[in-house]
Amino acid sequence: MTTAGADEDGGHGRAPDHGSTVPSGRASDVTPAGPVPGPTVAGVPRPRPTPGGPATDVAETRPRVGHIQFLNCMPFYWGLVNSGALLDLDLYKDTPDRLSEALVAGELDLGPISLVEYLRHADELVVLPDLAVGSDGPVLSVVLSTQVPVDEIRSVALGSTSRTSVLLARMMLEDRFGVRPRYITMPPDVPMMLREADAAVTIGDVALRAYYEFEQGGPGHRPEVIDLGAAWRDWTGLPMVFAIWAARRSFAGAHPGLVKEVHSALRGGIELALAEVQTVAARASRWEVFDQASLVRYFTTLDFRLGERQLAGVAEFARRAAVRGAVPPPRDIVFADV
Ligand SMILES: C=C(O[C@@H]1C=C(C(=O)O)C=C[C@H]1O)C(=O)O
The missing domain is CATH 3.40.190.10 (Periplasmic binding protein-like II)
Structure with missing residues (x-):
C-alpha cells in the first residue's frame, strides 16, 4: 500500500505489486497519494454527498480519482504533476484489482478499471474517450x-x-x-x-x-x-485493451464539467509524457530496477489510445469473454460527454 510521504516518485517505488498482501482487497484500503492536499481522514475516501437538485459542476470536494501504481501509468502521473492538474484531484494509488473494486463500490468517482470489471459493471459507468492501457502487439508487462x-x-x-x-x-x-x-x-x-x-x-x-x-x-x-x-x-489481429478509464454515471451526471476537466488532464498528461519520454524514463529509472532505455521502450510500447482499432479489440475480447460466461452479453459502450 502506498503511504503518504513515500511518493516522491509518484508511488512507483520498488514494491508496487503486492496488492494481494492486503487482507481481502477491500476497496476501503485505497490510500490517498502523498502530494494531494485535502481533508481525507485515515486513508479512506470520503463519502461523496448524494447530488440533489439540478446537475451542477460545483462539487463540494475534489473528484476522487484512481491511479494504477504500476509503471504503466507513470506517464499519466508525470502529466498530472507537470500540468498542475494533480492539485485538483484526490488521487488514490493502488493495484488495478482494488481500484476497479473501489470504482464499482462508489468509493472513487473516476479512474482506471480493468476491462473485465468494466464489462461486468458497464451499466453503472461511462467510459472516458481515448484513454486506455493496452498494446497493439507486445505489451512487455x-x-x-x-x-x-x-x-x-x-x-x-x-x-x-x-x-x-x-x-x-x-x-x-x-x-x-x-x-x-x-x-x-x-x-x-x-x-x-x-x-x-x-x-x-x-x-x-x-x-x-x-x-x-x-x-x-x-x-x-x-x-x-x-x-x-x-x-x-x-x-x-487486434490490439488488446487491458484497462480503460471510466466515471460513475451518477458522478458524470452531476458533474459533467469535472469529468471533462479530468479527462482533458489525463489525455493532455499522456501526450506531454510521451513527448518528453526520455526525461520521464530517466527520472523514473532513479527509483526503479529498470534503466532509462528499458523504460523508454516500455512507455513507447504501451498503447494508451482507445481508437477504432482498440475498440474493435475490446469488442472481440468482450465477445469471447461472454461466450465463456465471464461477462454479460456485449452491449454498446456509453462514453462520457467530453
Ligand atoms: C498492461 C497492463 O495492464 C493492466 C492489466 C490489468 C488486468 O489484467 O486486469 C489491469 C490494469 C492494467 O494495469 C499491466 O498491468 O501491465
Whole structure:
C-alpha cells in the first residue's frame, strides 16, 4: 500500500505489486497519494454527498480519482504533476484489482478499471474517450511465465492483481493451445508462483521484470516468458485493451464539467509524457530496477489510445469473454460527454 510521504516518485517505488498482501482487497484500503492536499481522514475516501437538485459542476470536494501504481501509468502521473492538474484531484494509488473494486463500490468517482470489471459493471459507468492501457502487439508487462512447454502446462498460478489478463491467459491456454490446466490465484510473485504451479500469469512491474530477465537470458532460459499482448494480436489481429478509464454515471451526471476537466488532464498528461519520454524514463529509472532505455521502450510500447482499432479489440475480447460466461452479453459502450 502506498503511504503518504513515500511518493516522491509518484508511488512507483520498488514494491508496487503486492496488492494481494492486503487482507481481502477491500476497496476501503485505497490510500490517498502523498502530494494531494485535502481533508481525507485515515486513508479512506470520503463519502461523496448524494447530488440533489439540478446537475451542477460545483462539487463540494475534489473528484476522487484512481491511479494504477504500476509503471504503466507513470506517464499519466508525470502529466498530472507537470500540468498542475494533480492539485485538483484526490488521487488514490493502488493495484488495478482494488481500484476497479473501489470504482464499482462508489468509493472513487473516476479512474482506471480493468476491462473485465468494466464489462461486468458497464451499466453503472461511462467510459472516458481515448484513454486506455493496452498494446497493439507486445505489451512487455502481461506475461505467462512457464517452466514447461505450453502444451504440457497442467497448473497455472494467476496473479491476484489482474482481472483481464488472467482471463486472457485462460482463453489463450484453453481455446488456442488446447490445454486445460487447473488454476490457483496467488500474490504476484513469480518464483513463489512457480513453486506451486507449472506456469504463472503476472501483470505490471513484476511481469516487466520477468520479461526483461527472459530476454536477457537468451534462448533456453527458464522460465520461458510469453507476452500475452503479442499472443492476442497473433490470434486475433487486434490490439488488446487491458484497462480503460471510466466515471460513475451518477458522478458524470452531476458533474459533467469535472469529468471533462479530468479527462482533458489525463489525455493532455499522456501526450506531454510521451513527448518528453526520455526525461520521464530517466527520472523514473532513479527509483526503479529498470534503466532509462528499458523504460523508454516500455512507455513507447504501451498503447494508451482507445481508437477504432482498440475498440474493435475490446469488442472481440468482450465477445469471447461472454461466450465463456465471464461477462454479460456485449452491449454498446456509453462514453462520457467530453
Ligand atoms: C498492461 C497492463 O495492464 C493492466 C492489466 C490489468 C488486468 O489484467 O486486469 C489491469 C490494469 C492494467 O494495469 C499491466 O498491468 O501491465
